[in-house]
Amino acid sequence: MDYSDDDVMLDNDSGEDNYHYTDEDEDDDGKDSNYEGIIEDDSSNRSSLGYVVLKEVDIHKHQRDDIEQVSTILSISQAEAIALLLHYRWSVSKVQDEWFTDEARVRKLVGYIAAKIDEGPGCLKVKCPEPSCSAAICQDLIDKVTNEKDKEKYDSEEAHSPVDCETVAQWILKNSDESENTNWILANTKPCPKCKRSIEKNKGCMHMTCTPPCQHQFCWMCLDPWKSSCYRCNKYDPKDETENKRTNAKQAIDRYVFYFERWVTNQSSKRKAMQDLEKWQSVQLKELSDKQSTPETQLQFTIDAWLQIIECRRVLQWTYAYGYYLPSNEVAKKNLFEYLQGEAQVGLERLHHCAEEELNQFVYNTEDTPKNFSDFRNKLVGLTKVTKTYFENLVKALENGLADVSKSSTDSTSSFKRQKKAGGSKSSTILSNDERLAEEMQLDLYENIE
Known part of the structure; x- marks a missing residue:
């Protein structure tokens, strides 16, 4: 039947x-x-x-x-x-x-094995589909029954969109070749820009606060004062050319270290977020459920937020490999890429802070804990949705090679959109073509969310 x-x-x-x-x-x-x-x-x-x-x-x-x-x-x-x-x-x-x-x-x-390979890294531990059998499927069998495309998937790295497999291979090879020469640069601590005391980064987001009595707030990446409205440390700024003592080779190393440090920092933040999610699911979720008198099944939005943070950290990690291999002579694409990447990082930091700091206030009932958990729920759900949509559109834009950079930034529709967004301000007329294009694409991304 x-x-x-x-x-x-x-x-x-x-x-x-x-x-x-x-x-x-x-x-x-x-x-x-x-x-x-x-x-x-x-x-x-x-x-x-x-x-x-x-x-x-x-x-x-x-x-x-x-x-x-x-x-x-x-x-x-x-x-x-x-x-x-x-x-x-x-x-x-x-x-x-x-x-x-x-x-x-x-x-x-x-095809059972092909289907498992399409599911991702879990295929590396695939076992016999017979429920009563726990025998592992070895690579020699996989080599016999899969095509070349599936073999490449099976043998490759973790998910790495928006970067293609060839770029990933180049990046991983470069890291293995040069990591021994650059490890000394990537220290585990950084000095506070104000009091110069060493600070260890023990949380996922980049917003750092020095210990009392200093309490200086700064960005871990660039060490500039923390200002969410002008997040620019994702842009590579080469040293003044008048410093003739710096050779081209030194500049190349500096450029590589810049992108590699941000790549590995987001990788570390992703792993930290995975650990935080595990702790949340095993311990803190139940505590929040008890204190809010809410079933755990109705707190799924907190897990969704952490899963989105992990995915966004992964995407942001690989955008730095993308940026490293972006041709330096394609200035318009570089400017658009850095603008979109910077906006993505701002949104992610906002979501990460909400899930890491504000959510814990409801678990531990600090004196700063907001009174209305429903309002917080709406805030976290909204941030998760907006961040998800923005990153999905960012990946599409990068995978398409930033094709929008070839579009005219002076058509009447785009001009109207910019003026509407700026509230009719004429200040947009002084923007460069690259800045206008970045602003248009940013509007497109957020319009898709709305």
Whole structure:
């Protein structure tokens, strides 16, 4: 019998389908459950609602029946039957129709290993799809059954959009070649710009505050005073050319160190955010749930915020590799890239601070804790959504090679948009073409959010 997704409902807090089963899922008396008892319990409700609520053991019984049916009819192993049913959403009729129409195409489409490779780094630990088997699938088997494209995915680095694989390979090679010569530059501490005491960066965001009595606030990246309205430390500023003592080789090293330091700093912040998320899920989420008298399932927005921070740190990390290989003679693209990158970092720092500092106030009930948790929820959800949309559009722009840089920045529509954004101010007329273009693209990104 064919059971589609619409035939059953299963109570599953995680929101994910659970298609695995064990023999322990059968009833204690050895008898399998079936539809009859359920239908007899509430036949009138069933007919009015149009569905039947099944217990988990009933689901597993139907799955076993479907697996056995597909395995027998198609003369394939149960592991292969499971892969087919998962792909076609447990529709036996769909599996049979597609299989008998074009078996070769279905085998290629459903390929278990290829599907795992497409899921990402988890493919490195892929195991046999048979639920009762925990044998690992080794690389020699993967080499036999995958094509060259999938092999490249399997052997490559972590997700690295918006940078292509070739650029990643060049960047990783350069880091391994030059890291020994530059490690001494990337110290674990930096001096406070005001009091000169060494400060260790122990949080994810770049906003640093020196210990009392100094309490000077500055940016970890550039050591400038912290001003969220003029975040410019993502722009590489070569030294004055009048300093003739600096050779071209030294400038090249300085430029590389600039991008590498920011690449590795965002990598470290990403790893720190992953640790913070783990701590949040294992300890702090329950504490917040207790103090706010709110079920953990209604606090998913806090986890979503941390997951977005991790993803944005990953993207921002690789934008510095992108910037390093951006041709220096393409000034317009460089200016647009730095503007968009800087705005992305401002938005991310705002979200990171909200999730790291403001959220903890509700966990530990400090004297500065806001009174209205609902307002904070709306703020964090909003920041998460805005940041997500901006970074998605940033990735698209960079993957398209900043194609908008070739668009005219003087058309009437763009001019109207700039004047509207500036409240009719004429100050926009003194902007350079590059600045106008960056402003237009920034407006486009935020209009997509609205």
